[in-house]
Amino acid sequence: ELLEVREALVQFMEKLSPGNAERDQNWGWNTSSDPCNGKWVGVSCDDAKQQFVKRIVLEGFNLSGVLEASSVCIANSLTVLSLKGNNIAGIVPEDISNCKQLTHLYLSGNRFSGNLPDSLSQLSNLKRLEIANNNFSGELPDVARISGLITFYVENNKLSGGIPDFDFLNLKDFNVSNNNFSGPIPDVKGRFSADSFSGNPGLCGKPLSNACPPTPPPEKKSKDSTNQVLLYSGYIIIGLLILLFIALRLVRKKKPNAKKTDTVKKGVAQDTGTNKPISTSSGLKTGENRSEYSITSAEGGIAPSSLVVFSSPALKGLRFEELLQAPAELLGKGKHGSLYKVMLDNGAIMAVKRLKDWGISSEDFKRRMEKIDQVKHPNVLPPVAYYCSNQEKLLVYEYQPNGSLFKLLHESQNGQSFDWGSRLGVAAAIAQSLTFMHDKLHEDGIAHGNLKSTNILFNKNMDPCVSEYGLMEIENQDQSFLAQSSSFKSDHSSGKMYSTFKVDVYGFGVILLELLTGKLVQNSGFDLAKWVHSVVREEWTVEVFDRALILEGANEERMVNLLQVALKCINPSPNERPTINQIAVMINSIKEEEERSMDSES
Numbered sequence: 001e002l003l004e005v006r007e008a009l010v011q012f013m014e015k016l017s018p019g020n021a022e023r024d025q026n027w028g029w030n031t032s033s034d035p036c037n038g039k040w041v042g043v044s045c046d047d048a049k050q051q052f053v054k055r056i057v058l059e060g061f062n063l064s065g066v067l068e069a070s071s072v073c074i075a076n077s078l079t080v081l082s083l084k085g086n087n088i089a090g091i092v093p094e095d096i097s098n099c100k101q102l103t104h105l106y107l108s109g110n111r112f113s114g115n116l117p118d119s120l121s122q123l124s125n126l127k128r129l130e131i132a133n134n135n136f137s138g139e140l141p142d143v144a145r146i147s148g149l150i151t152f153y154v155e156n157n158k159l160s161g162g163i164p165d166f167d168f169l170n171l172k173d174f175n176v177s178n179n180n181f182s183g184p185i186p187d188v189k190g191r192f193s194a195d196s197f198s199g200n201p202g203l204c205g206k207p208l209s210n211a212c213p214p215t216p217p218p219e220k221k222s223k224d225s226t227n228q229v230l231l232y233s234g235y236i237i238i239g240l241l242i243l244l245f246i247a248l249r250l251v252r253k254k255k256p257n258a259k260k261t262d263t264v265k266k267g268v269a270q271d272t273g274t275n276k277p278i279s280t281s282s283g284l285k286t287g288e289n290r291s292e293y294s295i296t297s298a299e300g301g302i303a304p305s306s307l308v309v310f311s312s313p314a315l316k317g318l319r320f321e322e323l324l325q326a327p328a329e330l331l332g333k334g335k336h337g338s339l340y341k342v343m344l345d346n347g348a349i350m351a352v353k354r355l356k357d358w359g360i361s362s363e364d365f366k367r368r369m370e371k372i373d374q375v376k377h378p379n380v381l382p383p384v385a386y387y388c389s390n391q392e393k394l395l396v397y398e399y400q401p402n403g404s405l406f407k408l409l410h411e412s413q414n415g416q417s418f419d420w421g422s423r424l425g426v427a428a429a430i431a432q433s434l435t436f437m438h439d440k441l442h443e444d445g446i447a448h449g450n451l452k453s454t455n456i457l458f459n460k461n462m463d464p465c466v467s468e469y470g471l472m473e474i475e476n477q478d479q480s481f482l483a484q485s486s487s488f489k490s491d492h493s494s495g496k497m498y499s500t501f502k503v504d505v506y507g508f509g510v511i512l513l514e515l516l517t518g519k520l521v522q523n524s525g526f527d528l529a530k531w532v533h534s535v536v537r538e539e540w541t542v543e544v545f546d547r548a549l550i551l552e553g554a555n556e557e558r559m560v561n562l563l564q565v566a567l568k569c570i571n572p573s574p575n576e577r578p579t580i581n582q583i584a585v586m587i588n589s590i591k592e593e594e595e596r597s598m599d600s601e602s
């Protein structure tokens with residue numbers, strides 16, 4: 001390190017532990033030696049060149065001075081500062097924000113007091129903040145804006161004010177108990193229990209047992225009259241809404257009839273129907289729609305024409321118009337279109353994807369669908385029907401009631417357990433099914449194209465199924481991770497096809513990261529792949545894993561092995577990524593090892 005840094009660190013230590021003779025003799029902190037020579041107690045440096053101070057860990061050293069942030073932050077590569085279990089008093093100075101690279105700040109178990117500095121929220125790389133068991137008071141700075149935060153331990157202080165609306169889905173450890181916090185607790189998404197909040201008399205709402213008062217208490221003097229004003233204005237608003245609703249219905253009823261007859265003609269004229277037409281437009285009811293919430297009414301005018309039904313007993317004899325008019329519920333509006341849950345007359349429930357902006361010709365689309373229909377794997381959800389005209393492309397799948405992998409990982413209530421063995425099983429099953437699909441559809445160049453955890457659905461046996469296979473040609477999808485690769489663009493014929501499959505490999509790698517970390521992929525500027533890279537580079541590898549997996553005692557070596565596979569998949573250069581086949585082999589061997597160790601244990 002530079003002399004300037006050495007001097008600053010020595011100064012920091014002098015303030016932390018003033019006039020300590022033992023320190024001067026034995027701790028090695030002096031300007032005449034380099035902090036990276038291994039002799040400075042508690043200091044470690046970058047692994048590559050041993051040039052820059054990365055970590056200062058002085059836990060339980062009975063340090064009784066103060067924290068001089070302005071000097072320690074001169075070591076501007078510092079990522080870890082741990083001063084746990086000492087006797088340090090005074091405040092945490094605003095200058096702490098100069099430690100820009102800080103990922104871990106551990107100050108628990110000292111005598112710190114005063115307000116937390118506002119500048120704390122500028123430590124945007126912070127992952128773990130532990131300042132429990134001190135005398136901190138005042139309100140929290142805007143720490144909720146630190147998007148990569150995993151740990152927030154501030155229990156046993158005198159902090160007050162409200163609890164900020166953290167990104168609770170990404171936090172793994174959270175404790176604000178035994179402070180003076182007050183007001184309603186934000187939605188913790190079922191991630192944390194009452195223990196994390198207890199001992200704050202002013203807090204209310206879930207997960208604590210005391211509910212918050214229903215409305216903010218009105219001013220005392222005019223309590224009754226304000227209540228009445230509120231009540232009457234409520235009646236007036238409801239009345240107005242009802243009137244508006246009736247007016248809208250009247251207007252709507254008139255429109256569809258005129259529009260329908262118009263589109264029927266167009267549809268018949270345009271659709272030459274090389275495939276088996278299920279019905280012609282003659283069956284169309286020109287009367288009222290059966291449901292106000294059909295696909296048609298949800299998004300307006302689709303030209304009725306032929307619907308191609310693959311082998312599905314549930315859909316036998318279904319006409320396109322019936323599909324359009326059945327009660328439908330909008331499940332999601334993705335980048336590539338909208339998805340509806342549709343309840344048919346015969347009781348079957350379908351998921352209908354209405355594709356958006358896909359510049360593929362009708363012939364190509366049909367050919368593609370026929371090809372996909374010919375390849376069947378138990379872990380790939382087959383389309384059961386499709387509709388295609390020049391204006392519209394619809395795909396019909398059976399509705400899967402058990403939710404997606406995304407839901408299971410990020411939205412499951414009360415920590416529904418998803419253990420390591422099951423995660424490994426899901427990873428292996430998906431890799432296996434993709435290997436099969438890639439192999440069978442390689443010649444046609446049809447990859448999945450949009451692989452992500454919302455497209456992995458659990459069927460009624462809770463087996464994972466890849467859905468929406470082949471719905472996206474690569475050109476049409478988000479190219480952010482393709483852009484990095486020049487080879488993708490330059491090599492146009494076979495190279496393009498090759499890369500198309502490598503895009504699935506990338507998507508699969510991100511799914512592996514989600515399984516391992518339990519974190520969201522993209523979350524207000526937070527990028528999972530980038531984050532994992534940064535943590536792994538810092539050799540804090542264990543920190544990336546989902547805490548539920550660590551608590552469960554999942555085998556660390558095998559988790560690291562799976563992480564290595566994931567990192568291979570998300571290599572920025574498509575050519576460096578393994579094929580899905582190679583990945584399936586790697587995952588299977590991890591899974592077999594896991595099973596062997598389970599067997600020997602039992």
Ligand SMILES: Nc1ncnc2c1ncn2[C@@H]1O[C@H](COP(=O)(O)OP(=O)(O)OP(=O)(O)O)[C@@H](O)[C@H]1O
Nearest residue numbers: 331332334335336337339351397398399400404454
């Ligand atoms: N066949 C199905 N059965 C049940 N749920 C489904 C089915 N297909 C998709 N879903 C769920 O419906 C929601 C919306 O799906 P949609 O495909 O519109 O979203 P997306 O995958 O995030 O977006 P996109 O595929 O357009 O990028 C997702 O949560 C998805 O998991």
